[in-house]
Amino acid sequence: MRYELLGLIRVIGPDDTSYITAHKAEVLLAALLARSGQVVTADQLINEIWGDRAPRRAHAALHVYVSQLRKFLRNSGGNGQSIVTRPLGYLLCVGPDELDSNDFQRLVDDGRELVRLERHEQALRCFESALALWRGPAFDDARDGPIVNTCATWLEETRLQCVELLIEQYLVLSRHREIVGQLYALISDHPLRETFYRYLMLALYRSERQAEALMVYRAASGRLSDELGLEPCRPLRDLHRAILTGDEAFSGRPS
Incomplete structure (x- = not known):
């Protein structure tokens, strides 16, 4: 049995x-998946x-x-x-390899370790594999309550961090045009x-x-001034200054 929540929730059994x-049963499953391996109280589920x-x-x-939901899971191939x-x-019991969000987090962690070891090609492939698990917004339309919303927000932030790490590897490998x-x-x-503006400028x-x-x-x-009354962050300002002065340190060309 495999549960996938990085998009419309689906359950993959041995045959189908x-x-x-x-919808309410889907929200129930979403809440149990968001807290897989933990007890979710009846009052929390009712609120969800x-x-x-x-x-x-x-x-x-x-x-x-x-x-x-138990009947649905049995019909899907579970016990x-x-x-x-x-x-x-x-409590929903989920095995270590039965949840796509766990696979996603493992791939991101593996990619970070490969970056630390300066194995950038392998790190890039790791981050690409992690992002390929996403089929749409986490939990899709089952985000009715605080448990699922909190989990989905965390997953989306981790996804964006993964995208940033992937872009970094392209830049390190001088594949900036791609x-x-x-x-x-x-x-x-x-x-x-702002990180995406900085990477695009670079x-x-x-x-x-x-x-x-x-x-x-x-x-x-x-955009930052109009919407937030802020100036760009220091890394963005530093890159802007470097481009204006033609700083070779940011050019990506061998010195």
């Missing part, structure tokens, strides 16, 4: 891939599923949804015992993340597109 069509609109017999309704009842709530288009798209999606400068690199700085400065 299954999706939950009932219904928020402040819980029905009068919410605990009985929760019990029904748990029964439905029906992965959801364990505890005195205060429920990432210009991707960086423009990343800035469009994350217009306040990639353009190393691609002999100095004027475009300076235009990127101007765009970043204007």
Whole structure:
């Protein structure tokens, strides 16, 4: 049995891939996956599923949804015992290789270690493999409550860190021309993340597109000033100054 939450939640059994069509049951599974291996109390699950609109017999309704989810998991190829009842709530037992988010985190950690060892080609492939696990936003449309939202936010931040690490490897390996288009798209999606502006400026400068690199700085400065009343961070300002002065240390060319 394998659970995948880096996109629309799905369960992969020995013979087929299954999706939950009932939204509340999907939210229940999402909350148990977000806290896999931990007890989630009945009150937490009720809040996750219904928020402040819980029905009068919410605990009985929760019990029904748990029964439905157990049946779904059995029909998907599991043994029906992965959801364990505890005195205060429920726990979902997930093996170390049964959750795609665990695989993602392992690949990111492996990539970081390879960077530390200066094995940049291998690190790049590790980060690419990690990002390839994502099929869409984490938990997709099952982010109804605080447990799943917190987990999804953490996963998204880790994904962006992985993207940054991947871009760094392209720059270290002098493959800057390959990432210009991707960086423009990343800035469009994350217009306040200054690291992407800096990497784009560096990639353009190393691609002999100095004027475009300076235009990127101007765009970043204007966006930060208009929306937050801030000036660019020091690394961005330092790179801007280096481009203006033609600093060879940032050119990526051998000295």
